[in-house]
Every structure is written in C-alpha cells, then in structure tokens.
Amino acid sequence: GGYEPMMLRRYAEFMNGAHGRPPGQSLQLVAGVAPGPLMDLLGARIWLSWGEGPPDPAWPLRGRAGSAAIYENPGAMARAWLVDHAVVIDTAEERLKVMTGGAFDPRRTVILETTPSGAPPTPGTGSPGAVALVSKAPGEYHLKTDAPKETWLVLAEAWYPGWRAEIDGAPAEVVPADHLIQAVRLPAGRHEVRMFYRSRFLRPGFLVTILVAAGVVLVGRRRRQPAL
Numbered sequence: 001g002g003y004e005p006m007m008l009r010r011y012a013e014f015m016n017g018a019h020g021r022p023p024g025q026s027l028q029l030v031a032g033v034a035p036g037p038l039m040d041l042l043g044a045r046i047w048l049s050w051g052e053g054p055p056d057p058a059w060p061l062r063g064r065a066g067s068a069a070i071y072e073n074p075g076a077m078a079r080a081w082l083v084d085h086a087v088v089i090d091t092a093e094e095r096l097k098v099m100t101g102g103a104f105d106p107r108r109t110v111i112l113e114t115t116p117s118g119a120p121p122t123p124g125t126g127s128p129g130a131v132a133l134v135s136k137a138p139g140e141y142h143l144k145t146d147a148p149k150e151t152w153l154v155l156a157e158a159w160y161p162g163w164r165a166e167i168d169g170a171p172a173e174v175v176p177a178d179h180l181i182q183a184v185r186l187p188a189g190r191h192e193v194r195m196f197y198r199s200r201f202l203r204p205g206f207l208v209t210i211l212v213a214a215g216v217v218l219v220g221r222r223r224r225q226p227a228l
Contacts, residue, residue: 022093045073046072050068080153111178113176127148141196157195165184
C-alpha cells in the first residue's frame with residue numbers, strides 16, 4: 001500500500017472489517033475505505049479525495065494537494081475518551097460484525113474480549129466524564145480524567161503485550177478494546193493516568209545478546225591460545 005508492509009494482525013483484521021471483508025482475508029490495500037464508525041474510532045480526521053468529491057457531503061474542504069482535495073471529518077474521535085458501558089464479544093468475527101453493523105457507537109460502548117470484574121451492565125443517562133491528554137511521547141501517554149462514577153478510559157492506540165497503565169501511581173490492567181485499541185478500568189473521581197509501553201522481550205534479548213557475545217569472545221581466545 002505504499003508504506004511499511006509489516007503490520008499487526010489485529011490492524012489487518014480491523015481494516016478488513018472497515019472494507020466489509022472477512023477478518024482473515026489477506027490485506028492488499030487500505031486505500032479507498034469508506035467513512036464510518038471504525039475510521040472515526042481511529043481518529044481519521046484528514047481525508048484525501050481524488051476527483052470524487054468529499055467522502056461525506058457535510059465535510060468541509062480544507063485545502064488541496066496536487067490533484068487531491070483535503071477534507072476534514074468532524075466526526076473523528078479524540079485520542080482518548082470515557083465510556084460507561086462495556087460488552088464482551090470473544091471472537092474477532094463477531095466483534096467486527098457488530099462494529100460494522102451500523103448500530104455500534106464507540107462513544108458510548110466499549111467492546112471487550114473477556115469479562116472484567118465489576119463492569120457496568122448498562123450505560124448511564126449522564127455524561128461518563130471528561131479526559132484530557134496532558135502529554136504524549138512515543139509509547140507513552142499522560143492523561144487526566146474526571147468521572148462521576150466507575151467507567152472505562154479508552155485510548156486509540158493499538159493494543160499489544162507490553163502496554164501498562166498506572167492510575168495515580170498504582171498499577172492498572174490494560175485490556176484489548178474495540179478489537180484494535182486498548183482500555184483501562186477507571187474508578188470514579190479525578191485521576192492521573194499514565195499508559196506506557198515496555199517490551200517484555202527487550203531486556204531478555206539484551207541478556208541473551210551479552211551472553212552470546214561473551215561466549216564468542218571466550219571461544220576466540222581459546223582458539224588463539226598456543227598448543228602445549
């Protein structure tokens with residue numbers, strides 16, 4: 001598709017769902033996807049269109065780049081948000097079917113893969129609260145939240161083993177959400193949340209590399225020793 005071919009399997013399944021294809025189909029091209037809740041979920045705010053008009057008639061024109069027109073999607077979601085309703089769908093096919101079926105609203109519901117303890121069974125009538133992104137760096141987010149009740153903090157960042165979270169300095173579990181991204185169970189009140197990635201394999205990889213290098217050095221020294 002014109003960019004790095006290595007991609008997460010969940011991302012490929014997600015984009016297949018956005019195209020209306022089976023999740024397991026080989027992903028050849030991600031261009032030409034239609035607007036919808038999945039693209040809003042990823043915060044796809046700027047769209048390029050080549051001579052076919054805006055993807056949505058209500059989207060404003062923001063400029064042009066060569067033969068392409070630049071449009072802005074006003075429905076694109078923020079990097080992080082709060083929802084007070086969680087449902088569990090344990091298979092990829094069913095999750096993506098629900099997410100692309102037209103009734104799914106990621107602003108009100110988060111789809112999980114396993115049943116968490118204490119998840120609210122139904123959405124509330126009021127606002128679930130507010131979240132502000134304080135700072136962002138590669139593999140790290142600092143957020144402030146204010147919620148009137150227990151809720152879910154959803155972060156539009158691809159979930160992968162190694163993501164961790166701290167709520168007011170205390171460890172919190174990061175779970176896969178909406179098939180591709182991630183969420184954290186959030187107590188009521190005001191909190192500071194840090195979400196960060198620490199590879200589970202980096203430190204063991206360094207140790208193995210050091211041991212192998214030391215072994216090579218020792219073998220080399222023994223081979224250079226003169227025979228008696």
